[in-house]
Amino acid sequence: MTESTIKLAVTRYRPGQDREPTVQTYTVPYHDDWVVLDALQYVKDNIDGTLSFRWSCHMGVCGSCGMMVDGTPKLTCAAFLRESYPREVRVEPLANFPVVRDLIVDIDDFMHKLSEVKPYIIREDLDSLPLGLGHELRQTPAELEDFKQFGMCINCMLCYSACPVYAMEPKFLGPAAIALAHRYNMDSRDQGRNQRMPVIGSSEGIWECTFVGECSVVCPKHVDPAAAIQRTKLATTNDWFKSMLMPWGNR
Template structure:
């Protein structure tokens, strides 16, 4: 056996500056003055993301630049912005992948701008909240507060909606949607995909209530299936597909009167006892009202 540091498979110097990229950044001071674009020259290394570029600008060139960012790994959804005309996560977009020496960075379309690259995401969260994005069991609230067991849900039933639970609420789909651009009341792909996520979840029994919430003049029927939301989604959630499935569910419920299966609480296993090495669950940390 030989010792020493293993040689990298590809011999690339990651610290070498390979190009100087011009960041053309949308600047708006939030006071109503007309917005402007300002150019910054960013020394670019392999693997640098647009977010890395913005951080470098803020640290080295202009501390007044505002943007949102947090996790830097495509999980939190904070750094959604328009990059060369397309809505993307800045932390997931490598500068060299854009294959251009000029990167135009703007705030997300279809949202008011607070400052520079910071959009006001109120409509995203208000529309999300409007579809009641949580499991509801009307008449069984106590079971949700103090569960007596697990809800029975098969892997196949879970497969019907699991993909749509990966939404990180970055707001990119609303920025891409042509209907949201013209109809401010349209619920939009994010909220509708989440409505489907709960309509398809057999643990939820508020099927009729949620169908009512989306079966409106600005609800699910206003989607023309442009598919821009799906193309832009950084997590592969496919909201356009969810909306078509939601149309089917609403149609089955409203027009055909079809009932959906409801998961029941699984009975406690009998004739078994807890293994001595399995600890009891911890005490509740959330107190019910």
């Protein structure tokens, strides 16, 4: 019995060597429980050691292995070959990012934006809170529910890759960064909203978003960044009209 195989059409680009990205096709064994990442690793270990890509956990939680699979941003550790078989699988670097090499994109822009939105608990007494037994800040399951969904982001960048706004305007803060800011704004333990709003409420923040909604569709963790952005728009608008109509209040 001959082993069944599947073709993998992979975008290659080696700086200094290739002037343009090219497509290289590899034939790998087909197994119905293999994911695209398994096939890429097979290529690297057995066919072509020069193929470069990122991966770490192989269980859909580290966020390393996002790529375009047949034109859609996906975690390659969760995209099965069987979804394409017997057609060939097209593997490209995540869209909307500068490509550094082969399937590796530059996400420094996101890393910078992430720190801009201050994604951590802000409160004046944070460093003086007592620690240990019984000193947790109380938070009911319902209060946890308020933000938990937005804390599921694994920074895999699929949402940026699906966002045409980010593609056209790279200054846009983007779905994941805003979702994470929203996660902290909604956390009952946090008091830092006023420090985050000038960034996420700026013209390059939430207002660039036109609610295409594809970020939430491709999110492998059901974070719904689109909801985070629309809700932040609503809250910011409320704040804005309040401060205009009652400039004396809340200063």
